[in-house]
Amino acid sequence: MVGMTDQAAHAAPVARLDDVHLSFAGVKAVNGVSFEVRPSELFAIIGPNGAGKTSLFNVLSGVYRPQQGSVEFMGESILGRRPHRIAAMGMARTFQNIALFEHLTVLDNLMLGRHQHITYGFLQAFAWVGTARRQEVEHRQAVEEIVDFLELAQWRSMPVGLLPYGVQKRVELGRALAMEPKLLLLDEPVAGMNQEETEDTARFVLDIRDELDVPIIMVEHDMGLVMDLADRVLVVDFGTPIVTGTPDEVQRHPDVVRAYLGSEVGS
Numbered sequence: 001m002v003g004m005t006d007q008a009a010h011a012a013p014v015a016r017l018d019d020v021h022l023s024f025a026g027v028k029a030v031n032g033v034s035f036e037v038r039p040s041e042l043f044a045i046i047g048p049n050g051a052g053k054t055s056l057f058n059v060l061s062g063v064y065r066p067q068q069g070s071v072e073f074m075g076e077s078i079l080g081r082r083p084h085r086i087a088a089m090g091m092a093r094t095f096q097n098i099a100l101f102e103h104l105t106v107l108d109n110l111m112l113g114r115h116q117h118i119t120y121g122f123l124q125a126f127a128w129v130g131t132a133r134r135q136e137v138e139h140r141q142a143v144e145e146i147v148d149f150l151e152l153a154q155w156r157s158m159p160v161g162l163l164p165y166g167v168q169k170r171v172e173l174g175r176a177l178a179m180e181p182k183l184l185l186l187d188e189p190v191a192g193m194n195q196e197e198t199e200d201t202a203r204f205v206l207d208i209r210d211e212l213d214v215p216i217i218m219v220e221h222d223m224g225l226v227m228d229l230a231d232r233v234l235v236v237d238f239g240t241p242i243v244t245g246t247p248d249e250v251q252r253h254p255d256v257v258r259a260y261l262g263s264e265v266g267s
């Protein structure tokens, strides 16, 4: 395990799912999945199309409520809690499709990620006094740090819609980081990227774990990337967990080789 100390492996989990079941009109999207994500861990979920990966993200972030099982975040049950409440607890998420305000600049999109942390009211902001002014300066500073961290400086004042795809995805990552998350969910972070963009993203994902110390759950189809980056991997198929382990353990698991990965992983 690259990024995890023994201490982290024994520390209280950041997130924990226990025996989660979720069905849609008879379709079992998630069928008895359990896992925990530890501090400083990069945890990957892989599986074929329709395996239930996105459904697991939706369960974690409160979009779907499972019919059975428990879901904890930061030691608290979050079952039935609304997505915005869970986000406010520190769970940030990026999506398969870019979800940014394309007419706004990079800086403004990142500022929107800070709104969880804004405590001043409309009137104060309008009058531009005290707390409002002080907080605005702090938020700008936090956003500038993210711009540096993700190497976005050259695009900072440009509307996001004009930027190359890979950079837009990086801005989305930045907006999630602007929330100062305690857990980051990345849904297919390199989908549609070319080789160079994929390598850049891999580097940033590792930096987020190692330098910012933010634990990450990543759903990704790029096997090479998953096996290179993840500390542990959960393999699901038709909603059912097949194995959880280090990339080495997972790649050697006979059910995984047979049912899903085939020769892809060894190549």
Ligand SMILES: Nc1ncnc2c1ncn2[C@@H]1O[C@H](COP(=O)(O)OP(=O)(O)OP(=O)(O)O)[C@@H](O)[C@H]1O
Pocket (backbone or CB within 6 Å): 024, 027, 028, 029, 047, 048, 049, 050, 051, 052, 053, 054, 055, 056
């Ligand atoms: N809102 C929904 N209503 C009905 N069925 C759904 C819904 N969301 C997911 N499903 C079904 O649940 C199963 C799991 O879907 P899910 O999107 O979680 O898989 P996935 O592993 O993320 O797939 P992909 O890799 O294609 O994104 C599929 O059979 C899907 O059709």
